[in-house]
Amino acid sequence: MKDRILSVDIFRGATIVLMILVNTPGTWSNVFPPLLHAEWHGYTPTDLVFPFFLFIVGTSIVFAYSNKTIDSSTYKKIVVRTLKLVGLGLFLGAFTVSFPFVKDFADIRFPGVLQRIGVVFFFAAVLFLNFRWKTLVGITLVLLVGYWLMMTLIPVNGMEPTLDRAPHNLANWLDVQIFGTHNYKADYDPEGFLSTIPSIASSLLGIFTGFILLSKQEKKATILFGLGGAMLLVGHFWDMVFPINKALWTSSFVLVTAGWANIFLALIHYFTDVKKIAFGSIFRYAGANAIVVYFLSSFISKLFYLIKVNADNSIHSWLFNTIYVQGFLSLELSSLLYGLSVVAFYCLLAYVLYKKKIFIKV
Incomplete structure (x- = not known):
């Protein structure tokens, strides 16, 4: 390309x-x-890896679909790629080495890394194709703030919501209601249903970085570095009321990981593309x-x-x-x-x- x-x-x-x-x-x-990974709240270098990939999925969407004619075949390709990713993920979750090479249905995990990549790619690509960057900023804010409000205000089984690893954590509770035994653990899944909402925002933030890299702006590395620093600052402030947590994919986690992604990408861009x-x-x-x-x-x-x-x-x-x-x-x-x-x-x-x-x- x-x-x-x-x-x-x-x-x-x-x-x-x-x-x-x-x-x-x-x-x-x-x-x-x-x-x-961090035990629960907080993050380690390992916790940056998966959100980095979702971030770069968003950046790659910009390169793949900018200045191209968009028609029904484009959406068909997006759907097909989504189904391939989800299918590969389900295969990994279901496969076993003993005949008939498929786990008992109750033991198959439905969520997973490739499944999340597929779903996030689908929504990020469709949003990119249909909305301008200002609208995408608004959608990203709605996803992050909306998830924060859901997780901290909606009672679960009549109990006050918690962000601890517990049955009345909204994300954990909802995963059990939807997937039953098909989760990573009995009380949480790091690629669960509700936490997919903010993970879409991780990819949308990567789309904004793609806009910058494709723009005619000078000193793109400086812009990305500054943007990353701002995200880190806001994310760590948000951590005080909505803790950084990969398993829940909290909004503060989205901003902090996207901040680091921008900083590392800015450094790589400076040395490889500029110098x-x-x-x-x-x-x-x-x-x-x-x-x-x-x-x-x-x-x-x-x-x-x-x-x-x-x-x-x-x-x-x-x-x-x-x-x-x-x-x-x-x-x-x-x-x-x-x-x-x-x-x-x-x-x-x-x-x-x-x-x-x-x-x-x-």
């Missing part, structure tokens, strides 16, 4: 690489704290087949956990305990080295696909 901006490709690829790293430690029992300093090519390769690389990593990781080498070990645990657990290494470092090896494999795969000009559209 002639309007393609290198920094966006690098940012997308780096996000996918980080998603794989935090999802595939050698053992979940021994992980360095920055590579784990023309060559770096991060491996991330660009990963970004070119981002969804495919993520799906394969998730599917193969699941196989490694499910397939047994012997009575005591799956492929995953056998590889980790045999190769990476060594007396001179801490278990945390061993766990990290396993994750980095997985990342290296998928970066190599992405490189081969890129060099062979194989780009799989999802």
